[in-house]
Every structure is written in C-alpha cells, then in structure tokens.
Amino acid sequence: xxxxxxxxxxxxxxxxxxxxxxxxxxxxxxxxxxxxxxxxxxxxxxxxxxxxxxxxxxxxxxxxxxxxxxxxxxxxxxxxxxxxxxxxxxxxxxxxxxxxxxxxxxxxxxxxxxxxxxxxxxxxxxxxxxxxxxxxxxxxxxxxxxxxxxxxxxxxxxxxxxxxxxxxxxxxxxxxxxxxxxxxxxxxxxxxxxxxxxxxxxxxxxxxxxxxxxxxxxxxxxxxxxxxxxxxx
Numbered sequence: 001x002x003x004x005x006x007x008x009x010x011x012x013x014x015x016x017x018x019x020x021x022x023x024x025x026x027x028x029x030x031x032x033x034x035x036x037x038x039x040x041x042x043x044x045x046x047x048x049x050x051x052x053x054x055x056x057x058x059x060x061x062x063x064x065x066x067x068x069x070x071x072x073x074x075x076x077x078x079x080x081x082x083x084x085x086x087x088x089x090x091x092x093x094x095x096x097x098x099x100x101x102x103x104x105x106x107x108x109x110x111x112x113x114x115x116x117x118x119x120x121x122x123x124x125x126x127x128x129x130x131x132x133x134x135x136x137x138x139x140x141x142x143x144x145x146x147x148x149x150x151x152x153x154x155x156x157x158x159x160x161x162x163x164x165x166x167x168x169x170x171x172x173x174x175x176x177x178x179x180x181x182x183x184x185x186x187x188x189x190x191x192x193x194x195x196x197x198x199x200x201x202x203x204x205x206x207x208x209x210x211x212x213x214x215x216x217x218x219x220x221x222x223x224x225x226x227x228x229x230x231x232x233x
Contacts, residue, residue, distance in 0.1 A: 029069075033076040036201075046081060046089040055098045060208050069141075070101035107223065109231035114224045121215045125193045126207060128182060130229060132189065135175035137233030138167075140207075140226050144200050146189040148179070 061070035078095040132143045138158055149156040158167045188197040
C-alpha cells in the first residue's frame with residue numbers, strides 16, 4: 001500500500017520499471033491488475049498480506065474462467081512484492097507459495113449434471129451468460145460485453161478480447177429463444193436481476209460467490225469452471 005507505507009506513487013513506478021521489456025498488451029494487463037490489487041489491499045501494509053489472501057485472489061480469476069488472467073495477476077502481485085522487499089515493505093514474497101494457475105487446456109467441458117445443477121440452483125442473473133458461452137464459445141470477458149442482437153439478424157458481432165478482432169457468431173435458434181425469454185430490451189445482453197448490466201468484475205465476484213455455496217461443492221471438487229463451457233461449444 002502506498003498510503004500505509006508512506007511512499008506515494010513508488011509502487012506504481014516500481015511495477016512500471018519491473019515490466020520494461022514486455023509487450024504492450026502484457027504491460028496493459030499488469031496495469032489493469034495493479035488496479036485490482038489497489039482496490040483489494042490499497043490501504044493495507046504489504047507485510048500483512050498472507051499466502052492465503054493471495055491464493056484466494058488468484059482463485060477468483062481461475063474459478064470464473066480466466067486461467068491466463070490468473071497467471072498474469074499472480075505475476076503482477078509477485079513482481080510488486082519483489083520490488084518492495086529490498087525497500088523495506090515486506091520481508092518475504094508470499095506469492096511464491098501460491099499455486100500456479102493451470103493452463104486452459106486442463107479444463108473439461110461441462111457434463112449434463114453440471115448444467116442441470118447450475119440452472120436449478122444458481123441465481124437467475126447468471127443463467128444467460130452460461131447459454132451465451134455455450135452457443136458462442138466466447139470467454140467470460142467477451143460474454144459480459146455482448147450486445148443484444150437486433151431482431152431479425154442471423155449473426156452477432158463479438159469483439160474478442162485476446163485478439164481485438166470482430167468475430168461474427170451465428171445465432172442458434174435455441175440461443176435466440178433464451179435471449180427472448182429474458183424479456184429485456186437493454187442494448188447490453190447480460191443483466192443482473194435488477195436490470196443493470198454486469199461488469200466483468202461484478203460478474204466474476206457474483207460467480208465466485210455462487211461457486212462457494214455448498215450446493216456447488218461438486219463443481220469445486222471436479223473443477224467445473226466457466227471456461228470449460230468453451231469446450232462444450
């Protein structure tokens with residue numbers, strides 16, 4: 001924390017220096033995760049961070065969808081703490097003892113029981129996002145940003161976060177039925193129960209809270225995660 005350690009701006013400059021030589025897109029990811037770190041622990045002394053705290057934050061990315069984002073988040077936090085050790089902000093790097101997120105390829109497609117359990121027990125505001133992933137094969141970060149397709153069109157343009165390319169997706173008839181069933185007309189497709197659109201961070205938090213419930217214990221045991229729906233697609 002800049003405030004708690006009395007070093008305004010130093011950590012941001014430190015992470016900037018530590019990422020020199022990386023690609024522009026990678027540096028942008030580090031900057032984004034710096035904001036996540038600041039939001040989570042911005043007023044706490046660095047030495048108070050525990051391995052458990054760090055692992056819980058890493059798991060929040062992995063369990064939603066984004067193993068690659070989890071890896072970059074872990075690397076960002078680790079670089080930041082490393083920068084602070086010789087400057088007296090911490091004695092050790094607690095991130096070193098956390099688990100490294102697995103590659104996306106280790107995730108299996110959802111079996112039928114998982115879909116049945118999810119739609120029976122999960123909050124309604126998350127349902128359409130699962131159908132969107134199933135019928136389009138997009139990552140959760142791209143799913144959350146989807147716009148509602150205009151009536152009568154046969155495909156919807158998706159901007160892929162990883163490549164920034166526009167990907168035209170055919171609208172399956174069953175998918176269209178799920179979209180219509182929401183009864184919503186907001187220009188964005190995925191909305192909370194109160195009719196407001198999801199943000200990525202909000203969706204990630206809501207998803208993690210659902211997966212932490214006892215009714216989804218089997219999801220945790222068998223590593224059933226959002227990213228696996230891409231393989232179903």
